[in-house]
Amino acid sequence: MDRDDGPRVRVPEQRAPEEPGAADSLRFTVLGPVRAWRGAEALPSGSPQQRALLAALLLREGRTATAGELIDAFWGEDPPSQAKATIRTYASRLRKILGQDTLVSEAGGYALRIGRGALDLTLAQDLAVEAEKARASGDRCQARTLINKVLGLWDGEALASVPGPYAENQRTRLEEWRLQLTETRLDLDLEVGSHAEAVSELTALTAAHPLRERLRELLMVALYRSGRQAEALAVYADTRRLLAEELGVDPRPELAQLQQRILRADEELARPADEPAPAAAPVKPAQLPATVPDFTGRDSFVRDLGAQLTTAEGSVMAVSALAGIGGVGKTTLAVHVAHQARPHFPDGQLYVDLQGAGARAAEPETVLGSFLRALGTADSAIPDTLDERAALYRSTLDGRRVLILLDNAHDAAQIRPLLPGTPGCAALVTSRVRMVDLAGAHLVDLDVMSPDEALQLFTRIVGAERVGAEREAALDVVAACGFLPLAIRIAASRLAARRTWTVSVLAAKLADERRRLDELQAGDLAVKATFELGYGQLEPAQARAFRLLGLADGPDISLAAAAALLNLEPHTAEDLLEALVDTSLLESAAPGRYRYHDLVRLYARACAERDEQPPVERELALSRLLDFYLATAAGVYALERPGERVLDHFTRTEYPGLTFPVRETALDWLFAESSGLLACARQSAAIGMPKRASDLLMAVVDLGESGANSHQFATAAKAVSDAARAAGEAQAEARARTMLSHVHSVSGRFAEADAEASRALALGQRAEDPVSLGQAPNQRGIIALYENRHEDAEAHLTQAMAAFRADGNKPGEAAALCNLSRVHLATGRTTSAVHLAQQGVAIYEGDATDLALRLANGKYALGLALIGSEQMPRARDALLEALQIFRESRQQLWHGMTLFRLAELHLAEQDGAQAAAHAEQALAVLRGIGGDWRRANVLAVLGRGLTAIGQRDRAQVCWSEALAIFEELRSPEAASVRALLNPAGVS
CATH class of the missing domain: 3.40.50.300 (P-loop containing nucleotide triphosphate hydrolases)
Known part of the structure; x- marks a missing residue:
């Protein structure tokens, strides 16, 4: 399991450093345990003293170490009487392992003969030199990459467990170099614009090295560029106080100057030097559509x-x-x-x-x-x-x-x-x-084209030979098009695609069939007339596809969804759509995706209303699209939540959806189709399909927690709820309001969330809907828990549990048990809290795979209960399991909240540095989602972690911001934060 224990540099599993050469070449490491390999085979390094000899020789980088020097290295001023003999014994043993040609005796001492790339330290030194060169040349991203490679060569403490004064001195030297490299890499992080990401790591490092002023300086800059000016100034105040107390000195001038720049809100300090970049490799978008090769005039x-x-x-x-x-x-x-x-x-x-x-x-x-x-x-x-x-x-x-x-x-x-x-x-x-x-x-x-420009465009598309033979007819055509470029392009494309037509035939068709030449010269009617010309030349199947496809809302549509709407096999649908692209009536947004120009979409819908007979075909097409989306989304939901009974209560679909072999592919589809899915829910409810629309919302509930889609989800849920109410569909309205309650809760709007859940429950009771009868009180219980209304929370969750059990919904029952566990925990019943959470987890593990999203919710609740009962190792294991699943499921809200709970766990373990680091990570993940209430809770914990590592002024800033939020929300947590700010109770 990938456990997130803080912002340390991640190191891959230790293996021999790579070097070109023979498979049996020797390789060594000292940036961690002292080890040796021959090819892929690990060699025995012997006793600690034998490793000390190997380390001393490796660090000489090929130079000879005399016996006297080695004795001083091992024993200092108090060597044993047989020191030389002991060294000879260790050298003899090493020679047998490494070979006669590798460990040589010369000038009364010993030396190792190995290639420079055979030792991880020399490899690190070479990479560091390359990083310096890259930085000097202005290539900060490359420098950053190289330094990260250097840091990645460390595997814990250098020369781990090697005895002797020499090894101790070298450990100190290498640790100092490692810190300098880390400072350089963090400096580069800030230079390329990754300041928000650097705050968490710098917070932990300043805790571990409180007197290192350069780290404090970097932290101040990172906070300031992240919009946290007050915290940046507080870091300076913390540093000044610490240096005075510990060393009796003031901060160095660079730190004082930085404080003044922050006080002045220095614009130059607010951004990285030269050109900023949001990531290690600057992203250069190139989104312009292709220019037309026959661009004319203008x-x-x-x-x-x-x-x-x-x-x-x-x-x-x-x-x-x-x-x-x-x-x-x-x-x-x-x-x-x-x-x-x-x-x-x-x-x-x-x-x-x-x-x-x-x-x-x-x-x-x-x-x-x-x-x-x-x-x-x-x-x-x-x-x-x-x-x-x-x-x-x-x-x-x-x-x-x-x-x-x-x-x-x-x-x-x-x-x-x-x-x-x-x-x-x-x-x-x-x-x-x-x-x-x-x-x-x-x-x-921009006006219409001149006659010459219009004729030139027409000629480029149709061909000079055909137009030259009928120039007057061509002028009639472009005039009939009102000299509008789009109309000319469509007319010319029709003619170019039909070699048997003459230009005169096209001119006659325009004059005879349309009889609207005056309308072609002004406004939207000109465009419509031109579209009529293109539409009239379509084959019947193409025309049907054109008008039906225009019915669907959403910015674009995938081939699979279009095939469902048209009730065709995908390959048949693709042939039709590509033919429409060729006529310029449809655009290919990307491989397998299509979209209309907005005016063409309006025209296509007008054609559908006029030509699609019987009219019920329009409704059937949209119904198939809704079925496709609902069936596919339900499959994604089932992969995320195996055994969930909600799916059994969805309205039956007639048209099948896609299936996915793995969760990752399913989630890719869900988030890629988010706009179309939510647009379909809105549209379907508006045209009389609120039941399936509300089911679709429930199936794509993950979009409501993703941050980027939360607003669209809320808008769709409100539209479906309103349409269901207007239609008198109590069940659909109850489900839509349940989803609306959920997205309000995710955003921290608890009053609105509770009101919607209350209405959903009443409607669910009227409709006898098992879904909302369970989910609505469960939602109300969660909200009451957040608002510290514990009796209400317990009552709501007990009601939810009864409804889930009546429906045979075991995952729903497990969710209620886990939520009830949190109520018991909040009211001091820690033993029963653990027991309830364990019951919920047991249900999840019995009915679902170990990667099910719901299992993560259970592990999350269990982790909280175990913290409350002071079972910290088990709590950490549970929360880390939850964290991994939430990450894989792209549950950004719960990813952030689990980091927050890990911060609370570290506080309980008196590990302020890790608490602050995890709280910083939670703030970064929750940025833009979760609402102010959750942000304030994280800030309160961050402040406590900062206090534990001596950054009291910065903690005061965090608490002040948290208090302002809680007071604005009238949250009871304000009292506890106020007490943190004023522990002595001074008014």
Whole structure:
């Protein structure tokens, strides 16, 4: 099991250091136990004294050690009378092991003849030199990688268990070097922008080496860059007090200067030197769609926009907003200009279709989440709120030169959070509306093409030979298209695909069939008429696929989901969809994924309403899609929670879903399809399918705890609940409200969570729904526990347990038992708390695999109960098992909370350094999720850990923040934190 005991450098299983050469070459280690290998075979190193001789010779790096020097090394000033004979004996034994040519006698002493790469220490020294060179050349990421390799060569204490004064001196020297390397690597961490991740390790190191001022300095910088200015200043106060008490001196000038810079909020200190990066290897997004090879005309616009974008290299942030009617070629022009401007933005390009002309424009917080991931930000580091994401986005772009293409924006309000805030970056925006309220933007109005440009575009697609023979007819075609680029492209593509047609035939079709040439010259009707032309040329199966696929909400759709919606085999569906891509009526977002331009989607839906007969076919298509999503999500749920009875109460699906061989693949699908799944739940409830929509929410409950999807999940749950209420579907409403309660609880909104769970329970009783009859009181019990209403919690959980047992839901019963264990623990009944948790774990282990997610919940509860009963080793084992499963299941909330509980365990064991380190890790994992109440609890424990390691001023800052949160929430925990801040009770 991968146990997380703190922020130490992880070392792989010790093995002989690698070196090119023969398989029987000798290899040695001293950065840990003194060991020797010949090839892959470990050699005996003998007694401690014999290892001491080997170590002394290895550390000489080939130089001869005299007998006198070895005697001093082993025994110092008090050698035994037979010291020389003893050394000869040890040398003889080593020679038999290593070989006559390896250990040689010369000049009254001994020497080892080995290659430089045969010793881990010399390998570490060479890597350290390479790291210094990389850093000097400006390659910080490479330097960081190399130093991590050096540190990875250590296997515990150097020269472990080797006796003698020489070995002791060398241990001290090597430990000091190891610390210096660690400081250098941490310094590099800060230089490349990994300050938040460094706080936990620095907290532990300052506890282990309290008088080492360089570590304190690095910790202050890391805290300051993480937005924790008060804590950074508190570290200085702690250091000044400690140095005065222990050594009677003041902090060194560098530390005092750093304090002053933090007090001044020095902007230069707030960011790494030169160019920051969020990870060891800077992420360079390249998201621009491909430019069309037959781009035509627009020369003045290309020059104007290109000139505006290149000003971002100077001292301004360039923003250009390109407006025009649908189909006028805004996106094509913007993509073309963006590609030409790429050399001016060496740090990458971001792109998003904001779907502004559709029924549901993209939410800025969702777009920011995608952008942050593209820029290298981990999911766990992405905050939950729009303002926090926008702030992190601007900080991540600071110092970079990145081009952001915001395509198809709804209005200025949608894009303001998506704009970078610093020079060097530029934003290019396309929209159907002029953004006159976008301050500082360079506005460009794009009109239709000139006749010459339109004819040139048509000719490039159709071919000069065909157009040259019928130039007048070609002019009639582009005129009928209103000189709109999108309309021209579709018409020309139809003609190019049909070699038997002449240009005159196409012109006659436009004039005869549409009779709407005037409408082609203005507004959306022009685009619609052009789409009619393309749609009219589709084969019947293609036309059906086009209109039905447009019914589904969501930004895009996978091939498997599209096949379900169309009721076709995947390979057949793929042929149809690829044919639609060829006609430009559909876009291939990625291999196996498809999306509509928003206007095309609206047109496809209009076609479905007009042409899909009988109308019930539209509902059946969406029903199949819902079945596919529900069946697949239920399979993922079953892999995560084997034996769970909830699935038995789901509405029966007619269309099958996908199956997955392993949990990892299943979770990949769940999180990749999150937007489509939640959009389907919303849409299905709105069109009269609230039962299956509420079931789908329950099947994808993991999305509600993932952080990045929590807001979308809450929105979907509210929509399903409202639709179910309007339809009078008590069961569906009860389940949707149960899920809404769950996501409120995850976010720390306990009052709203309890209200929803209470309503869910009442509805469940009316509908006699076994699912909500068990889950709703279980949810209420958890909330009451959080709010310290222990009698209510016990009553709710007892009710939940009875409901689960009546339903034969053993995992549900186990969950209630584990939650009840926590109530008993909170009320001082530790023995029964352990017993209840053990009962729950026994059920999980009997009905599920040892990797089931629910088992992690059981181990978590058992770990808490064992802490309460002071069985610390068993508690640690239980919590570490839970931690591993939560990580593998991508349960970010419970991953963070388990780290928090490990911090509490370390406090109980009087290990303040590890407590503080784990609390710091919990804060990092819970960033953006879990709500303020959980953050305040972690801060309170962090403060206690910091106090234990002497960082009292920093602890006061943590407690002050925790108290402010608790007081705002009116939480009872405020009293205990207030007592920590004011232990003497002074008013």
